[in-house]
Amino acid sequence: MYDLIVVGGGPAGLAAACSAWEKGLKQILIIERDKELGGILNQCIHNGFGLHRFKEELTGPEYAGRFIDMLRDTGVQVMLDTMVLEINRDHQVHVISAANGYQVLEARSIVLAMGCRERTRGAIGIPGDRPAGVFTAGSAQRYLNMEGYMVGKRVVILGSGDIGLIMARRLTLEGAQVLACVELMPYSGGLMRNIVQCLEDWGIPLYLSHTITDIVAKDGRVSHVTVHKLDDNRQPIPGTNLEFDCDTVLLSVGLIPENELTRAAGIEMDPRTNGAVVYENMETSIPGIFACGNVVHVHDLVDYVSAESERAGAAAAAYVSGTAPEGGTIDIRNGADVSYTVPQRLRPGNVPKAADIFFRVRRVFKDSVIEVSADGAPLVTYKREHMAPGEMEHILLPRKLLDTVDASEITVTAKEA
Amino acid sequence: MVRELVCIVCPKGCRLHVDEDNNYSVTGNSCPRGAEYGHHEIKNPTRVLTSTVRLDGGLYRRCPVKTDRAVPKGKLMDIMAALNDVSLQSPVAAGQVVLANVCDTGANVIVTKSL
Ligand SMILES: Cc1cc2nc3c(=O)[nH]c(=O)nc-3n(C[C@H](O)[C@H](O)[C@H](O)COP(=O)(O)OP(=O)(O)OC[C@H]3O[C@@H](n4cnc5c(N)ncnc54)[C@H](O)[C@@H]3O)c2cc1C
Ligand code: SF4
Numbered sequence: 211m212y213d214l215i216v217v218g219g220g221p222a223g224l225a226a227a228c229s230a231w232e233k234g235l236k237q238i239l240i241i242e243r244d245k246e247l248g249g250i251l252n253q254c255i256h257n258g259f260g261l262h263r264f265k266e267e268l269t270g271p272e273y274a275g276r277f278i279d280m281l282r283d284t285g286v287q288v289m290l291d292t293m294v295l296e297i298n299r300d301h302q303v304h305v306i307s308a309a310n311g312y313q314v315l316e317a318r319s320i321v322l323a324m325g326c327r328e329r330t331r332g333a334i335g336i337p338g339d340r341p342a343g344v345f346t347a348g349s350a351q352r353y354l355n356m357e358g359y360m361v362g363k364r365v366v367i368l369g370s371g372d373i374g375l376i377m378a379r380r381l382t383l384e385g386a387q388v389l390a391c392v393e394l395m396p397y398s399g400g401l402m403r404n405i406v407q408c409l410e411d412w413g414i415p416l417y418l419s420h421t422i423t424d425i426v427a428k429d430g431r432v433s434h435v436t437v438h439k440l441d442d443n444r445q446p447i448p449g450t451n452l453e454f455d456c457d458t459v460l461l462s463v464g465l466i467p468e469n470e471l472t473r474a475a476g477i478e479m480d481p482r483t484n485g486a487v488v489y490e491n492m493e494t495s496i497p498g499i500f501a502c503g504n505v506v507h508v509h510d511l512v513d514y515v516s517a518e519s520e521r522a523g524a525a526a527a528a529y530v531s532g533t534a535p536e537g538g539t540i541d542i543r544n545g546a547d548v549s550y551t552v553p554q555r556l557r558p559g560n561v562p563k564a565a566d567i568f569f570r571v572r573r574v575f576k577d578s579v580i581e582v583s584a585d586g587a588p589l590v591t592y593k594r595e596h597m598a599p600g601e602m603e604h605i606l607l608p609r610k611l612l613d614t615v616d617a618s619e620i621t622v623t624a625k626e627a
Numbered sequence: 628m629v630r631e632l633v634c635i636v637c638p639k640g641c642r643l644h645v646d647e648d649n650n651y652s653v654t655g656n657s658c659p660r661g662a663e664y665g666h667h668e669i670k671n672p673t674r675v676l677t678s679t680v681r682l683d684g685g686l687y688r689r690c691p692v693k694t695d696r697a698v699p700k701g702k703l704m705d706i707m708a709a710l711n712d713v714s715l716q717s718p719v720a721a722g723q724v725v726l727a728n729v730c731d732t733g734a735n736v737i738v739t740k741s742l
Pocket of ligand 2: 634635636637639640641655656657658659660661662
């Protein structure tokens with residue numbers, strides 16, 4: 211019997227395991243389906259990770275390396291090349307691997323840290339042929355940065371999320387011509403820094419409010435794409451077509467938390483995040499099962515993944531040692547222009563000094579406030595000079611304030627100041 | 628000439644104006660960090676370069692590397708060309724120098740992952 215089984219050995223799983231160890235758990239196991247620890251960071255060879263956490267700019271592998279080194283100094287056990295197939299409410303973990311076959315492991319607590327996967331072309335349905343040469347940006351990143359395959363010579367990128375932007379620069383450096391980055395929305399989902407350093411540095415045009423309307427194949431490979439400008443209802447405007455001869459299309463159209471295990475276990479899900487509903491300590495609706503990192507909601511900064519996961523690991527340790535949360539529960543509702551919050555529920559009695567609430571806004575805001583209210587009366591406001599859907603926001607709700615709340619729910623709203 | 632650019636130091640994204648004929652002085656910034664960024668970015672833009680080099684005998688065929696400091700933007704493609712000739716044998720350790728003073732930039736190219 212393990213004290214804790216962590217599913218997934220990315221930054222979330224690593225941080226959760228380390229913090230549970232620090233809090234005194236001894237029998238900890240990380241299960242990872244890949245050949246090594248580090249998760250998606252192994253393919254993110256660019257820098258910009260760790261500014262919050264380590265006060266310096268690290269590359270993805272360097273950031274993961276710091277945590278893998280920390281883990282080495284603990285007694286945490288690791289199973290690589292092993293896939294978790296099922297977990298259940300009795301804390302059983304079904305796994306399979308070439309080395310050990312099928313096994314059922316038991317644990318006092320479980321942390322889910324499976325990360326997310328990329329939306330694929332099928333999920334958004336582009337018209338046209340279905341040839342070779344269409345990749346998600348993340349698969350192209352893995353091919354190029356780890357396996358050593360160049361994915362194409364003339365590339366059009368659909369979606370301006372950070373992974374797509376990073377790949378635009380990466381492919382350019384490796385000698386490909388990136389003809390355009392095409393974005394459906396009137397703003398980019400990526401960081402300004404990436405727009406400047408990955409597109410503008412290399413003269414790659416960004417077409418906002420545009421999309422790919424046709425993919426043409428020749429001999430089974432992409433040979434041409436058509437791009438149209440969109441009207442306010444996101445319909446292609448006739449006559450605005452741009453034509454590109456290219457051999458490759460990369461899709462950077464978003465990430466989806468990987469929650470098959472979570473759903474099958476009967477854990478309550480939040481349709482807004484596509485992740486589990488969690489409490490202040492990252493506990494799911496099944497006691498003793500916690501979730502953290504991209505499997506809960508898509509983060510843009512790995513630094514926040516680590517912080518959140520340390521909370522999950524510490525909470526698993528508290529659960530195993532028998533400290534049960536007491537008192538009532540407050541639901542957190544989304545007010546105007548807030549698309550979700552994590553956590554979705556708070557148990558004030560279980561909040562240390564303050565509860566960290568993460569959320570995203572639905573549109574771009576200048577000089578605005580975030581308001582937390584109960585029964586229509588404001589409890590507290592936070593000023594923000596700038597907010598955008600692409601940038602995760604967070605606020606700290608002090609325990610002292612939460613203790614004064616009588617209502618069974620509070621609402622988080624974003625609005626102009 | 629006055630050049631226009633967006634400050635990327637924080638999410639506010641101030642629009643900076645940098646006067647090339649007036650010692651690259653900056654206006655439009657809301658804080659000193661923006662002035663420094665604008666000045667530097669127009670006068671002498673630099674970047675940290677990250678890429679991969681060939682690796683034999685390791686878990687993967689590519690080993691990630693980076694320049695250990697920012698290098699002039701104009702040198703990035705020269706450094707990429709220099710990296711094409713590098714071939715490493717596993718094991719390598721993070722921090723290990725692959726190319727010293729690459730393309731006379733004063734920067735070293737170092738390994739970023741032990742493989
Ligand atoms: C392609 C891509 C590129 C990204 N680029 C950046 C970037 O440039 N900068 C940035 O800050 N963030 C980036 N992100 C976000 C990044 O994923 C997060 O910051 C961080 O890696 C999330 O950590 P995690 O541990 O939650 O997930 P991951 O790093 O995805 O780790 C999850 C781990 O769980 C394992 N796993 C999943 N299911 C199972 C199972 N059933 N059994 C066993 N193991 C399992 C996976 O193999 C993986 O190793 C990127 C994400 C993706 C998908
Ligand atoms: S000038 Fe200062 S406030 Fe404005 S974007 Fe730059 S760092 Fe932010």
